[in-house]
Amino acid sequence: MSDRVRIFDTTLRDGEQAPGCSMTLREKLRIAKLLAELNVDIIEAGFPAASPGDFESVKAIADENFGPVICGLARCNPGDIEKVHAAVKGAERHRIHVFVATSEIHREHKLRMAKEEIIRSAQGAVRMARELCDDVEFSPEDASRTELPYLADVVSAAIEAGATTINIPDTVGYTVPAEFDELFRYLKQHVAGIDAVTLSVHCHDDLGMAVANSLAAVRAGARQVECTINGIGERAGNCSLEEVVMALKTRAEFFNLETGVDSTRLYPASRLVASITGMQIPRNKAVVGENAFAHEAGIHQHGMLQHSSTYEIMRPEDVGLARSSLVLGKHSGRHAFRDRVAELGFELDEFETNRAFQEFKKLADKKKDVYDGDIEAIIMNVDGKSTGPWALHRMEVQTDSDAPASATVTLQNESGEPVAATATGDGPVAAAFAALAQLTGIHVTLHKFDLHSASVGEDAQGEVTITVEYEGNSYRATGASVDIVEAAARACLEVTNRILRRQQLDGDDKPAREKLSRATI
Ligand code: KIV
C-alpha cells in the first residue's frame, strides 16, 4: 500500500503575500471552499496577528468548518499564538503554526538573537501552543541556510516541546534537490523522535526549483508538502500545488505515494485563483497553462491521433480540463449551457447560473460561436469577483487618429443610481480610465497592461489584465469583453472596487498592517 503525502495549502497566507494578490474576505471564503472541494488536508488561512482584517478572515474560514484542518501562522510570542488560537478554534480540526528564523544571516541581521535564545523562544512558543491545541507545527525559517547541527538542535527542541509537525522551509528558494535531500536525511539521522512527527517541506521558487526541491524532500521522508495554487507567493512564488500533486500522481510507480487531492478540480481552482488575484497563468505553465495539452507540431499531432500516450503523460480530463469541440451559440439553451459549465468543472449555484446565462446570451448576440474560453471568462466575471460598490452601466468611446480620444462612462452605485462622466486622453483606454477616476475619486498609476484573447476569431473576447499602484500598494485585476477598451475599463473598475472595499475592510487597522510589512515574516 502506498503512503500518503498531506497537502498543506498556503494560497491564503503565503500566496496572498505576493505583491498585488491581496484578497477580500469573500474572495478568501470562495477559495477556501474550493480548496475543501479539492480535498487538501490543511488550509493555512492566514496570519491573524498581521491585522484585524487577517484575523477576521481566518476566523470566518475556520467557522465555516469546510472540512480540512484550518491553520494560522504565528511568530514565537504569546500575543500571536493567542490570536491564532482565537481565530482557528471554530474549526473542528485546527492547527497553530509557529515559526522563528534560524539561519546566521537572520539571527544576526533580523532578530539580533543568539542561538540559545532562539531555541528557548521556539520551545516556549511550541509549549504554549500545545497547551491550547493538540496540533502544532513548527518552522525554522530559512532552514536551508542554517548550519545543519544547529538546525538539528532547534528541531529537537521543538519536538521535545510538543510540536507534531516539523516544517523545513527553503525560505529564499536557495537550495537544490540533492542538497535538500541531504538536509532531510541528516535531520532523520540526528534528531531523536523525528519519526514520531510529520516532516513537512515548504519551498520558494526563486531559482525555479520549488517543485523539484519539494519532491526531493518527499523522497527523503517528508510527508507534508506546503504549496499554493498556481504557485503564487512571495517573490517568484511557492511550490505549485497542481504540479506537485500531478507529479506524485503521474509518477506513482516511482514515488509510491498518494495525495487525497481530487485532481479533476485542479483546473477550476487554478482559474478561480487567477481571476481573484488577477495573476494570469502563463500559457506554458505546467498542468494548468493554456498550452499544457496543445500539440502544434505535425509529427506530434500525428502521434496523438494514433495514441494519445505518445506525447501526453496526463489526460486533460485528469486535471479537470474537459476540452471538446462543442461550441455554443445564441440558440443554445440553459441546459446546454449548464452542462458545459459543469463539464468545465465549475459549480455555480442557481443565482450564479442565472447571471452567467444572461451574460452568455448577451455575448451570443454579439458573436456567432461561444467557445470554452469565452464561457470561462463569463464565469470568472460572475463567480470570482465580488461586486461593487461600482458597476459599469454603459460606455461610449470616440477615437480619431488626429485628435485625443474621448470616453463617456456611466456607472451605477450600490443603490443603482447612474452617474456619468466624460474625459479625454491619449487613446481610448486612457480616456476611459480618466472618466472612471473622475467618477470614483480613485486615481491609480498603471504599471502593466496585458491583453489576451479568451478564445479564437476576431470576435473573441479580449481579457485585459492590469497592474496598478495606489498609495504604495500594487493591485491586479482582469476584465473581459468583445470590446477590448471595455475589457480594460472593466479591469480598472475591478481594481477600483477592490481598493474601495479594502479601505472599508481595513478601516483603522491600516497602520498595523503597514507595521507588519512582509519584511517581518
Ligand atoms: O518561507 C517561509 O519560511 C515561510 C515560513 C513562515 C513557513 O513562509
Ligand code: ZN
Ligand atoms: Zn514561505
